[in-house]
Amino acid sequence: MINPLVRKLSNYVDLPEEDREALESLAKSPKAVAAHTDLIHEGDPTDGVYLILTGWACRYKILPDGQRQIMAYFVPGDLCDQRIFVLRRMDHCIGTVTPTTVAVIAAQTMIDLTDHYPRIARALWWSTLVDEAITREWVVNVGQRDALERVAHLICEMFVRVRAVGLAEGLSFDFPVTQTELADTTGLTTVHTNRMLQELRAAGLISLKGRRLTILDLERLVDLSMFNPNYLHLEREGDGPAREPHGPGGHHRDANRRPST
Amino acid sequence: MINPLVRKLSNYVDLPEEDREALESLAKSPKAVAAHTDLIHEGDPTDGVYLILTGWACRYKILPDGQRQIMAYFVPGDLCDQRIFVLRRMDHCIGTVTPTTVAVIAAQTMIDLTDHYPRIARALWWSTLVDEAITREWVVNVGQRDALERVAHLICEMFVRVRAVGLAEGLSFDFPVTQTELADTTGLTTVHTNRMLQELRAAGLISLKGRRLTILDLERLVDLSMFNPNYLHLEREGDGPAREPHGPGGHHRDANRRPST
DNA sequence: CGCCGTGTTGACTATTCTCAACCCAGGTGG
DNA sequence: CCACCTGGGTTGAGAATAGTCAACACGGCG
Numbered sequence: 001m002i003n004p005l006v007r008k009l010s011n012y013v014d015l016p017e018e019d020r021e022a023l024e025s026l027a028k029s030p031k032a033v034a035a036h037t038d039l040i041h042e043g044d045p046t047d048g049v050y051l052i053l054t055g056w057a058c059r060y061k062i063l064p065d066g067q068r069q070i071m072a073y074f075v076p077g078d079l080c081d082q083r084i085f086v087l088r089r090m091d092h093c094i095g096t097v098t099p100t101t102v103a104v105i106a107a108q109t110m111i112d113l114t115d116h117y118p119r120i121a122r123a124l125w126w127s128t129l130v131d132e133a134i135t136r137e138w139v140v141n142v143g144q145r146d147a148l149e150r151v152a153h154l155i156c157e158m159f160v161r162v163r164a165v166g167l168a169e170g171l172s173f174d175f176p177v178t179q180t181e182l183a184d185t186t187g188l189t190t191v192h193t194n195r196m197l198q199e200l201r202a203a204g205l206i207s208l209k210g211r212r213l214t215i216l217d218l219e220r221l222v223d224l225s226m227f228n229p230n231y232l233h234l235e236r237e238g239d240g241p242a243r244e245p246h247g248p249g250g251h252h253r254d255a256n257r258r259p260s261t
Numbered sequence: 262m263i264n265p266l267v268r269k270l271s272n273y274v275d276l277p278e279e280d281r282e283a284l285e286s287l288a289k290s291p292k293a294v295a296a297h298t299d300l301i302h303e304g305d306p307t308d309g310v311y312l313i314l315t316g317w318a319c320r321y322k323i324l325p326d327g328q329r330q331i332m333a334y335f336v337p338g339d340l341c342d343q344r345i346f347v348l349r350r351m352d353h354c355i356g357t358v359t360p361t362t363v364a365v366i367a368a369q370t371m372i373d374l375t376d377h378y379p380r381i382a383r384a385l386w387w388s389t390l391v392d393e394a395i396t397r398e399w400v401v402n403v404g405q406r407d408a409l410e411r412v413a414h415l416i417c418e419m420f421v422r423v424r425a426v427g428l429a430e431g432l433s434f435d436f437p438v439t440q441t442e443l444a445d446t447t448g449l450t451t452v453h454t455n456r457m458l459q460e461l462r463a464a465g466l467i468s469l470k471g472r473r474l475t476i477l478d479l480e481r482l483v484d485l486s487m488f489n490p491n492y493l494h495l496e497r498e499g500d501g502p503a504r505e506p507h508g509p510g511g512h513h514r515d516a517n518r519r520p521s522t
Numbered sequence: 523c524g525c526c527g528t529g530t531t532g533a534c535t536a537t538t539c540t541c542a543a544c545c546c547a548g549g550t551g552g
Numbered sequence: 553c554c555a556c557c558t559g560g561g562t563t564g565a566g567a568a569t570a571g572t573c574a575a576c577a578c579g580g581c582g
Contacts, residue, residue, distance in 0.1 A: 061397070063406075068405075069400060069404045069405045071397045071400045083390060086383060086386045086390055087387065087390055087494050088496060089491065091491050092394075092492075125344050126348065128389075129344060129345065132396065133353075135400060136322070136333075136352075137322075139396060139400050140322050140332065142400060142448065143330045143403045143448030144330045146570090147569075178527085178528065179530095180527090180528075180529095187403065187404030187405060189570075189571055189572080191531090191570090192570055195530090197529095198530085226326065228325075230350065230352050233350075235349060407538095408538070439559085440561065440562095441560075441561095449538075449539090452563090453537090453538055455563090456563090
């Protein structure tokens with residue numbers, strides 16, 4: 001099996017054989033974990049880093065009143081909290097969604113890797129920055145989009161991410177998330193999440209049976225959810241000439257055009 | 262003026278004189294920027310890193326339909342997107358909230374700094390991780406808390422952060438955010454944000470006049486908003502014996518207690 | 523066989539939004 | 553010096569999105 005981390009980082013840079021081997025060696029002793037099992041708890045000390053090899057996991061937090069918010073999904077190739085060992089304690093939990101195989105990477109291994117392979121170090125920074133960008137986009141998702149848009153946006157994102165590690169077949173991919181989990185992701189109730197899924201189906205935008213999702217009309221789904229994949233930063237490092245900014249302008253004055261002095 | 266970055270990082274490690282000087286030198290040529298001015302736009306190339314010296318700034322995104330979501334506030338001592346230059350294009354905007362003084366730091370300066378000062382490198386990783394944790398908590402905030410709790414939670418967080426850089430006086434601090442901005446932060450409308458502020462005032466929890474906020478009953482405010490400051494990771498590196506986990510347990514099985522093999 | 527997790531549906535409720543007005547302070551220009 | 557304009561804050565009334573509660577269907581598994 002090819003280490004999906006290599007595949008993922010290759011979205012950013014071409015890695016020479018030597019770097020690939022270093023990354024492959026991370027996944028030497030994979031460990032199988034059942035579905036719905038915590039890899040790390042909130043409050044735990046922060047020793048290892050988990051690399052997802054197969055299956056899905058998620059990052060979540062439970063509030064004192066019992067509500068759960070899922071703050072991230074991890075798919076193959078994703079590292080959970082690359083540098084978390086700089087902190088003392090986990091402030092959130094990581095749990096599996098499906099049966100999963102993971103590689104546990106020691107803190108020192110991560111440090112050595114980035115010390116010795118500058119290209120990998122840079123690629124790992126890229127992946128950290130993309131993870132942050134995804135979390136930010138989730139703030140936008142729950143903060144600004146209505147229920148239907150939220151669900152649609154999540155589907156678009158997961159499709160692009162899964163495709164980026166070669167796990168989509170055309171417009172179909174495994175989407176192993178229960179409606180309860182979807183609800184805890186989008187900040188909706190299960191009942192309402194269910195109705196939104198129905199609506200997406202009725203509109204002919206998706207099909208979701210078993211745990212298999214097929215996007216039937218990508219363009220309309222993207223439009224509806226205002227999905228702009230730029231935050232996933234899948235363009236490769238040093239790719240052609242920089243493109244023009246595509247987002248709408250800001251609401252603010254521009255410091256460069258109107259210096260404040 | 263003492264560089265507030267030194268003050269901020271000192272929450273994590275004690276920095277020797279040499280390291281402090283290196284950090285001080287970052288703020289050699291401060292630049293004044295007017296309120297409500299963009300420092301960087303979405304789509305811009307990613308050259309510099311901004312260090313906030315005085316005033317508040319924010320990170321935000323505008324959706325195609327014109328809605329704005331504020332995804333972060335920056336207060337003195339905060340670095341906006343430390344490693345953003347690893348990416349090619351900004352996927353969000355950074356704008357000032359108040360009149361601000363900033364230092365612009367070149368990408369290479371950041372790289373040199375972390376190459377030569379391992380303690381600073383580690384402290385900057387800490388600050389990156391805390392920034393991420395804050396964004397995650399914001400997902401929780403907009404996803405799970407109701408309107409009153411959201412506003413209260415933000416107030417608690419900003420109080421602790423501002424206090425951590427020595428800018429609070431007792432339970433009072435400058436809170437220069439308009440209700441419109443507060444609304445774009447919490448995913449509410451201005452009208453409703455206004456009513457929530459009234460409610461917090463009426464309950465005797467806060468006083469907010471001009472741009473000055475005073476917390477009148479911290480305990481109840483914390484309780485109401487389910488604020489748990491652990492995600493700000495303000496305990497110092499290597500502090501005493503690790504404390505017991507305080508969060509509630511997860512919803513999942515525990516991989517360590519119930520191995521899946 | 524029966525239980526449990528998951529998905530689905532209906533009827534009612536409530537939190538939050540929308541729209542619209544109005545107030546007030548500060549700054550600007552006539 | 554005053555009139556006006558603008559940004560920010562406040563309030564009320566009605567509308568709508570999403571939540572609550574409750575029941576049921578369905579399939580897998582002990």
